[in-house]
Structures are given as C-alpha cells and as structure tokens.
Amino acid sequence: MSKNVITVVASVLLSGLTAFGISRAATPAAENASAQAVYPSDGSAYRTVNLSQVEYPDFTYAAESAVDAVVFVKVTVRGSQQDQMIDPFFRYFFGDGFEGRGREREGSGSGVIIRPDGYIVTNNHVVQNATKIEVTLNNNQTFEATVVGTDPATDVALIKIDAQALPTIEFGDSDQLRLGEWVLAIGSPLGETLRSTITAGIVSAKGRSMPSQDREFKIESFIQTDAAVNPGNSGGALVNKAGQLVGINTAIVSTTGSFSGYSFAIPSNIVSKVVGDLIDFGSVKRAMLGIAGGTVTAELADKLKLDKPEGVYVSEVVKGGAADKAGIKEEDVIVNIGGTPTHTMPELQAKVNSFHPGDKSTVTVLREGKTRDMQIEFTDGNVTLGTVAGDGTVAYYGAQLRQGDNGVEIVSVGRGKMQEAGAQAGMVIRFVNDQKVKTPQDVIDITKKSKRAIFIEGVTPNGRSFYFGFGKDE
Numbered sequence: 001m002s003k004n005v006i007t008v009v010a011s012v013l014l015s016g017l018t019a020f021g022i023s024r025a026a027t028p029a030a031e032n033a034s035a036q037a038v039y040p041s042d043g044s045a046y047r048t049v050n051l052s053q054v055e056y057p058d059f060t061y062a063a064e065s066a067v068d069a070v071v072f073v074k075v076t077v078r079g080s081q082q083d084q085m086i087d088p089f090f091r092y093f094f095g096d097g098f099e100g101r102g103r104e105r106e107g108s109g110s111g112v113i114i115r116p117d118g119y120i121v122t123n124n125h126v127v128q129n130a131t132k133i134e135v136t137l138n139n140n141q142t143f144e145a146t147v148v149g150t151d152p153a154t155d156v157a158l159i160k161i162d163a164q165a166l167p168t169i170e171f172g173d174s175d176q177l178r179l180g181e182w183v184l185a186i187g188s189p190l191g192e193t194l195r196s197t198i199t200a201g202i203v204s205a206k207g208r209s210m211p212s213q214d215r216e217f218k219i220e221s222f223i224q225t226d227a228a229v230n231p232g233n234s235g236g237a238l239v240n241k242a243g244q245l246v247g248i249n250t251a252i253v254s255t256t257g258s259f260s261g262y263s264f265a266i267p268s269n270i271v272s273k274v275v276g277d278l279i280d281f282g283s284v285k286r287a288m289l290g291i292a293g294g295t296v297t298a299e300l301a302d303k304l305k306l307d308k309p310e311g312v313y314v315s316e317v318v319k320g321g322a323a324d325k326a327g328i329k330e331e332d333v334i335v336n337i338g339g340t341p342t343h344t345m346p347e348l349q350a351k352v353n354s355f356h357p358g359d360k361s362t363v364t365v366l367r368e369g370k371t372r373d374m375q376i377e378f379t380d381g382n383v384t385l386g387t388v389a390g391d392g393t394v395a396y397y398g399a400q401l402r403q404g405d406n407g408v409e410i411v412s413v414g415r416g417k418m419q420e421a422g423a424q425a426g427m428v429i430r431f432v433n434d435q436k437v438k439t440p441q442d443v444i445d446i447t448k449k450s451k452r453a454i455f456i457e458g459v460t461p462n463g464r465s466f467y468f469g470f471g472k473d474e
Helices: 002-026 060-069 080-084 088-093 268-281 298-304 322-326 345-353 417-421 440-449
Strands: 034-038 046-050 070-078 099-101 104-113 119-123 132-136 142-151 156-161 182-187 197-208 222-225 237-239 245-252 263-267 291-295 312-317 333-337 360-367 370-377 394-396 399-403 408-413 428-432 453-459 465-471
Touching (some): 060 070, 060 182, 070 119, 104 182, 104 245, 119 245, 142 268, 291 345, 312 322, 322 370, 333 345, 408 417, 408 440, 417 465
Antiparallel strands (some): 070 104, 070 132, 099 104, 104 119, 132 142, 182 197, 222 263, 237 245, 245 263, 312 333, 333 360, 394 399, 399 408, 408 428
C-alpha cells in the first residue's frame, strides 16, 4: 500500500516539474525578468517589469574608459577681431557664446587627448584667434595650451599642453559606423559647471553637409546623431560602444541655440588624417581632385539617363588639375574612387581628403551610359604658374588666362589668390604693376620680376574699370 502511495506522489512531482520546465522553455523572454503587480491609492493595477540587462546596450565601459581623455577648453580673445572670431554658422546654429568683458572675451569648448604627451584635438572655431588657451583635465589639473596647427576647411585644430602619461582615446574607423549604431557624446555643455557630461544616441545619418554662410572651401561629411549636444560640446568626443573615438562633435541645428535633436560630428577618419599632417608637417597636405560639381539629383539623373540618382556630377574641370590630366570631363558622373562608392559630394570630398598629393588611385566615372576607369595622381591643387593647358589657357594663381582683343582675358577662376582678390571670369587685364600687357606671357613675366606684390588693372565685361592686388608667395 505504502509503495503505491510513494509511486503516486513521485508521479505527481515529476509531472509538476515537467510542466514547469515546459513553461520556462516556452517563455524565454521572461527568464531573466521579474514582474510584480502594484496597486496605487486609486485602486487601479499596473505591472512593473525589470528586464534583463542584455535587452539594452551597456555604455559603462565606453564611458569610463573615454571620459578622462576629454578636456575642458577655455579661450581668451582680445582686440577688434573678437567679434569676428566665430563663424556666423556656428554663432547661429551652435551658439558657443562668448562672455564680453570690455575688449576681452572668454569662451569655452571641449577637446580630446589623442597622445599621452599632451596633443589634444578640438575644433578650429573653438580656438580661432585666441590669445590664451587653458585646458582643464578631468582630474581638475589645469595647463596652458599652444596651438600646433589648424585646418579651417574641416574645422579641426590641434593644441598641446606640457604634460606626460595622459589618458587617451584610441581612434576608431568612422567608415565602419552603421546607421542606428549607439554612440556617446562627451564634453562640457554650457561651460565648466557641466564638465565631462556623457550623453547617448544613435547614428542618424552619415555624409551630411551643412549650409555655408561664406564662399570658403569646406570639407563636410558629418556624422549626424541624436546624442544631446549643446554649446560647449564643440571639440568633444563622439565614441562608439568600444570606447573608440569615431568623431569630434562640432555643431547642432537649432532655432534656439540649444539642442533640439540634431547634432553633427567630424568623422574620426578625417580628423586622424588632418592631425597626423599637422604633427608631421605643420600643415595639412591636402590632395585635390580639381573639379566643381554636386550630387546627382533625380532631375539630373533623368536628363543624363542614369539608372538612379547617385554619384557626383562634374560641372567644371580645373585646367591642368588632377582630374583634367586623368581625362575626366565635364558632365561625367564620378561613382567610385579607390574602390569606395561616392554617392554624394560629401562622400567624394571625404574620400579625396584621405589622400595626399602624389598618391595615385582609380576613379570610376559614368560617361554616355558607359563606365570608365581612369588612373589619377592627386595634386595639391596648386597648378604651376604659367602652365599651359590643353586648350591653350595659362594658369595664374587659380585662374586661367588667354589672349584677348584688348588685353588678357580671365577665362575661369578657381581657388587661389586671384579668386580671393575678387577676379571673375570675363574680366580683361590691361595692366600689371603699371605695365601694359597683351598676352598671358606678359602677365607671367611681370609677376616673376615682382618682388612682393601684384597690382592688376582692367575692365569688366560691361566696360567698368576694376583694380585689385595681392601679395606674392614667399
């Protein structure tokens, strides 16, 4: 009898354990969660759930390993240039405001230590025109800093403090970032009181460009995130979950001057190349393709009979430049450089910026419905003075000249001293340094004999006189 009772009890226990095991197997999501009914004073019931940590990303390693390498940067500006120190774009959209003190102003931003011997990367607009730069580490140590070099085209600056054995952040590969990937923004929003603030967000977009308020050359291929960034974050770190530096926070788009969901960072691959050049050469050795153009639109794709609106449309080719020598022509569409697709102009700029003058690569273009690969050797964009292009025009400080009926005609104007001085296509040069000129060679000869400056006189296409001048290269 007792044996039968024991058998029945064992069967019941075994059945219960089996049912419990099946229930657990059927609900894996609840394996690491606990639920509890809560009854508030009004009598209604709701359930609280503590989900497993694996359901959410863990930023603790990235935050703790990177925060000590992000510094607070305070700058002082004096003199009449103080009101011009901040680019109007950043003044309106980013709002790195400066507190006035008569003829002296103080402002702030952030920076990232990239070498243990005191090299710190920040934004050019943070330190531009500064007469004094002070860096405060996360451990409250303060140092005066000097500017090693700046690059306005990318808004990157490199400064240095006299210190050793500093914490650093390792450069990551920004090209490997994926849309939706988690990132952290670290910096000092709103000044020193909120130093070393860490916020999280995702990569919202890549290859973004921003509206420009001037005609200056810019390289823009921003990483867009929704990590909260505010005035003072400029120059701070954007890091991935591994704690690697993938960007330098630079700007926000906002109608109020404060964060409203859109922040932008310079990709680390651009930053790494720029600061490497600044350390090795003292200036940026920038490769130039030698074209003007823009991203292919749907309307342009229809006109060119392209399968899809992707690539960079070439509207102009600089005579004697790298693209011209490689055989790239107007109305070509560049779709790839060195094995990297170039869907947009910012992507093209970022890729070209990764090269140095003298580097060689392959450029793929679409021309009349066919794909062509062209070998290109990048230059620094400075065509030698007096170089004669295939169409007979002569290079002159970024402009192309040819003989006209009543002087020397300016055929086109690209980056260089002529453009900066105000030269425009269609102008006719009649005098250089008070000497009459009839041919481009006359202009070249007088220029070479000049010791310091060039003064040019002539007429515009509508017959009005013009005058401008510029200094010669040392």
